[in-house]
Amino acid sequence: MVVTAERTPLYDEHVRLGAQMTNFGGWVMPLQYSSIREEHRAVREAVGLFDLSHMGELRVNDENLAQRVVTRDLARLRPGRIQYAMLCNEGGGIIDDVLVYAVADGGYLMVVNAGNQDGDFDWIGAHSSFKSSSPTGGGHVDNPSAFGGGHVDNPSAFRGGHVDNPSPFGGGQGGGPVVNVGRDWALIGVQGPRAVGLVARLTSAAVGDVKYYAFIEGKVADVACVISRTGYTGEDGFELFCGTEDAVRLWRALLDEGQADGIRPAGLGARDTLRLEAGMRLHGNDIDANTNPLEAGLDWTLSLDKDFIGRDAIVQARQRGLSRVLVGFKMLDRSIPRHGYAIVKNEQRVGTVTSGNVSFTLGYNIGMAYVPPGLAKAGTRFGVDVRGTAAPAEVVALPFYKRPHPK
Amino acid sequence: MADLSGMRFAETHEWVRKDGDTATVGISQYAQSQLGDVIYLELPAVGQQLAAGARLGVIESVKAASDLYSPVGGEVSEVNQDLKDHPEYVNEDPYGKGWVIKLRGVNDNPKLLDQKAYDAFVQGQSGS
Numbered sequence: 001m002v003v004t005a006e007r008t009p010l011y012d013e014h015v016r017l018g019a020q021m022t023n024f025g026g027w028v029m030p031l032q033y034s035s036i037r038e039e040h041r042a043v044r045e046a047v048g049l050f051d052l053s054h055m056g057e058l059r060v061n062d063e064n065l066a067q068r069v070v071t072r073d074l075a076r077l078r079p080g081r082i083q084y085a086m087l088c089n090e091g092g093g094i095i096d097d098v099l100v101y102a103v104a105d106g107g108y109l110m111v112v113n114a115g116n117q118d119g120d121f122d123w124i125g126a127h128s129s130f131k132s133s134s135p136t137g138g139g140h141v142d143n144p145s146a147f148g149g150g151h152v153d154n155p156s157a158f159r160g161g162h163v164d165n166p167s168p169f170g171g172g173q174g175g176g177p178v179v180n181v182g183r184d185w186a187l188i189g190v191q192g193p194r195a196v197g198l199v200a201r202l203t204s205a206a207v208g209d210v211k212y213y214a215f216i217e218g219k220v221a222d223v224a225c226v227i228s229r230t231g232y233t234g235e236d237g238f239e240l241f242c243g244t245e246d247a248v249r250l251w252r253a254l255l256d257e258g259q260a261d262g263i264r265p266a267g268l269g270a271r272d273t274l275r276l277e278a279g280m281r282l283h284g285n286d287i288d289a290n291t292n293p294l295e296a297g298l299d300w301t302l303s304l305d306k307d308f309i310g311r312d313a314i315v316q317a318r319q320r321g322l323s324r325v326l327v328g329f330k331m332l333d334r335s336i337p338r339h340g341y342a343i344v345k346n347e348q349r350v351g352t353v354t355s356g357n358v359s360f361t362l363g364y365n366i367g368m369a370y371v372p373p374g375l376a377k378a379g380t381r382f383g384v385d386v387r388g389t390a391a392p393a394e395v396v397a398l399p400f401y402k403r404p405h406p407k
Numbered sequence: 408m409a410d411l412s413g414m415r416f417a418e419t420h421e422w423v424r425k426d427g428d429t430a431t432v433g434i435s436q437y438a439q440s441q442l443g444d445v446i447y448l449e450l451p452a453v454g455q456q457l458a459a460g461a462r463l464g465v466i467e468s469v470k471a472a473s474d475l476y477s478p479v480g481g482e483v484s485e486v487n488q489d490l491k492d493h494p495e496y497v498n499e500d501p502y503g504k505g506w507v508i509k510l511r512g513v514n515d516n517p518k519l520l521d522q523k524a525y526d527a528f529v530q531g532q533s534g535s
Contacts (some may be wrong), residue, residue, distance in 0.1 A: 031443075031470075032443060034500070035443070035444050036444045036469045036470075037444045037495070038467070078436065214491060267470055269443065269444075269470065328511065334447055336446065336447055336467045337447075357446075357469060358446040365447075387449075
């Protein structure tokens with residue numbers, strides 16, 4: 001079998017920085033540059049730089065279509081704001097977890113998981129009642145724009161866009177109800193307590209005023225960006241979208257300017273240990289097409305008073321009662337829980353670990369697992385089958401880690 | 408740089424340094440670089456008898472759990488207690504303070520490689 005893994009525009013930068021590369025979701029990505037522990041610490045204490053260009057971006061121009069496929073009511077999402085939501089199948093299973101960006105002139109941008117981007121695109125396209133003349137299966141259109149509106153006469157999708165600095169995301173043609181623009185964009189994460197200060201030094205945009213889960217448009221290091229106050233680490237910071245051709249310039253400028261802050265490039269290894277501490281689910285590990293949002297503890301992403309694909313199944317699942325729920329737990333000894341390990345109680349298998357690792361920040365080992373609701377209360381103890389031994393663990397509230405002074 | 412001249416290596420990437428009928432065992436520089444950040448070691452009890460090639464314990468990095476094998480046979484005389492609180496010693500100094508166990512009553516294992524042969528073996532593994 002020959003599978004060609006895709007490369008992001010920053011591939012050569014990672015190699016030059018000595019990264020160990022790994023295949024993730026069909027992409028060759030940096031696993032670590034120096035040490036996962038050190039990269040993790042840099043994000044918690046200073047600032048870390050992530051290449052997230054493997055993530056997918058889908059422009060959904062048809063608002064009714066967007067409402068049908070995501071679990072949350074987007075009618076209440078104002079332009080410039082972002083929501084975390086699920087894409088579910090008819091059975092209520094989670095196809096993907098996504099960030100939905102409300103674009104100023106209508107329509108949405110969905111940021112989706114790397115390995116799901118083409119499947120999500122096909123799924124959303126297949127549910128479009130709007131028959132477009134352009135093929136929805138092809139994936140690409142020339143010069144597509146995700147943040148830009150579907151109208152040629154609208155040069156910028158964003159409030160505050162400078163007329164003398166037209167957005168690279170503005171002014172694109174619609175290209176149908178849903179357009180896959182993931183491969184036309186780079187995405188760089190700047191995460192950590194010094195991230196906002198660092199980005200602020202490289203822009204004239206008022207990035208400090210951008211609220212959590214909101215975005216603006218502006219130049220960073222003279223590169224036109226969409227500046228999004230989001231992340232997958234539990235720290236403050238930004239995710240910066242730019243054109244692929246500008247990615248290296250932006251990456252290098254952030255690394256250079258960040259030297260004074262103690263910046264480190266951080267790979268997928270640290271991204272995973274950071275998101276786990278923050279209690280964030282990983283699609284493919286903690287949630288998938290066989291788990292529903294209720295089981296996953298993601299009730300807050302559901303607007304059950306609107307119609308969306310999977311709603312009825314989710315309502316029925318709630319009426320029937322759940323047989324399992326996702327919990328966080330900490331190990332009471334030094335053993336490490338791993339994805340797939342059994343949860344045991346009274347020598348019976350009662351559940352399964354979905355994620356687990358060391359918590360560098362907390363100094364003990366943590367995990368998430370599906371267990372029967374009767375074992376889900378904080379303080380409940382059970383065993384994790386680690387190589388045949390029931391290692392003691394205790395349920396704790398999620399998230400495991402919350403940053404000290406959230407703004 | 409540690410003096411590796413007296414060391415022998417197993418194809419499972421452990422090293423052994425013999426001193427009379429006692430020996431010190433650890434994992435190679437290559438192994439630690441492949442594992443990445445070591446976070447936990449599950450090690451045998453003192454007094455346990457190990458045959459050459461027998462599983463001696465488990466080493467866990469952030470990435471994965473891997474088995475460790477004893478390059479030589481003998482009785483466990485000491486385990487490196489410092490690794491409990493400082494598993495990162497295995498990464499920082501695999502041939503020094505990152506040693507894993509000591510054995511006594513050690514038998515020879517002619518299948519072990521000297522450093523040169525081990526380096527060539529690793530090259531062959533990573534170069535494919």
